[in-house]
Amino acid sequence: MRILTWHVHGNYLYYLTHMPHDIYLPVASNRAGYSGRAPGFPWPSTVHDVPVDQVRDLSLDCIVFQSAGHYLQDRQELLSEAQRQLPYIYLEHDPPQEHPTDTRHIV
Secondary structure, three states, X not given: OEEEOOOOOXXXXXXXXXXXXXXXXXXXXXXXXXXXXXXXXXXXXOEEEEEHHHHHHOOOOEEEEOOHHHHHHHHHHHOOHHHHOOOEEEOOOOOOOOOOOOOOOOO
């Protein structure tokens, strides 16, 4: 599969990328979660950096959102209409800052 996700945390992403699929990471120097294959990790060859302005051109199979900002804002700004229709999962990287059982999930 061809999966788009963001670089939220190095160790977390490093282990997530060891599944047998191609992972695409948006890259932009001035945005949180857009560092791509940051130095310090032996990234598998299946992990690819993609300039943020080229993400709309990717042929993808699904998207993994890991933060509220990426799901609520970047999904609308970054993805094409066709990409927004793809299957996706919202896999929150950090625990909720609010009460963990009384907080309504954003999805």
